[in-house]
């Protein structure tokens with residue numbers, strides 16, 4: 001049996017019922033024989049925390065259950081989509097009813113128009129959308145649209161923001177300010193990365209320098225308006241508005257990648273929260289309610305460039321899939337107060353107020369736990385996404401994140417998992433709170449954090 005690095009950490013703890021991972025350990029070994037790396041997305045492998053993954057059997061509400069029968073309070077939420085909680089009955093009903101009526105037609109359906117009109121109503125900057133199958137696809141289409149619309153090729157990206165796994169976006173900063181980017185993965189051609197400029201997040205001077213260094217060549221700036229793929233890093237005051245102004249001055253498109261923040265930090269995403277509009281918006285995660293989906297949205301002037309009305313090609317066999325749109329509409333029903341039933345918020349306002357108050361309690365619980373143990377942390381929170389960084393100062397960009405104490409995070413992660421709290425297995429990921437998280441969940445999480453941090457403090 002392969003050695004699971006979590007086991008010694010867990011067995012040295014004094015919890016009531018240590019998780020028994022007897023089945024997860026061989027399950028991972030077998031997965032590694034037939035799946036590259038044993039997982040279908042790298043972060044699931046727990047490599048960043050030096051451990052092996054837990055295999056999940058089922059989930060309900062705020063809880064995950066692994067194949068050994070251990071239960072965890074889940075703060076990953078499938079990396080964002082599960083804002084209503086797992087297996088929400090309203091979503092399950094919608095998906096099962098649709099499954100019985102057929103799972104894919106390759107022809108238009110009413111649910112696609114319903115979803116598109118709800119997205120357009122949620123975002124002032126969106127008149128039309130195109131549904132795709134993932135966030136990656138949404139960003140690919142957004143970039144193509146921005147280039148077609150401006151007739152330019154270069155795109156400015158901020159370090160630490162994630163925009164999916166397509167060639168163009170697997171880039172990191174080269175040396176020197178406003179230098180061309182370098183590929184962050186083998187297999188990405190130089191010819192492609194030469195069209196990217198990577199600048200630090202929250203640094204408007206760097207954005208200005210990038211524009212003046214490439215005058216008349218920038219098709220777009222793409223940014224996560226609330227960065228959540230280097231842990232949560234909120235935009236500093238005025239940053240998004242300054243990007244908006246720079247794009248206007250240079251006739252470039254501002255692309256907001258709201259794959260995480262859309263319908264999360266507010267119903268209308270970061271654009272509603274900060275009052276800054278994008279030219280092109282990318283959505284995903286939440287809008288699929290746990291099924292594969294993505295969307296790109298913009299004013300008609302830009303969206304009408306897409307085939308079949310326009311010359312810009314984009315397509316998808318399963319795009320606007322009936323199961324995904326059923327889950328999507330059911331999830332939006334829950335978020336906008338259209339759905340009725342026990343436990344479902346009565347209105348959009350109630351929904352986001354509940355997410356915020358649960359998350360504020362959790363933030364306070366983590367800060368109190370840190371205080372009482374003497375371990376220094378920085379908690380960054382925007383609504384129901386947050387990160388607990390082991391850092392003494394503010395965390396405002398990717399280099400700040402990289403200088404946080406990653407080793408302490410690993411110990412924290414293992415200690416929390418041992419106590420039944422499932423955090424993202426990486427210091428570079430957010431915690432996601434859902435409508436299903438209860439006060440009791442938060443209290444248990446805070447108590448687990450206090451115990452774990454006391455152990456860390458020694």
Ligand SMILES: *Cc1c(COP(=O)(O)O)cnc(C)c1O
Nearest residue numbers: 134135136162163164257259260
């Ligand atoms: C998850 C994510 C993506 C990629 O979405 P997939 O559905 O995984 O392809 C793109 N952008 C952001 C901001 C994301 O968080």
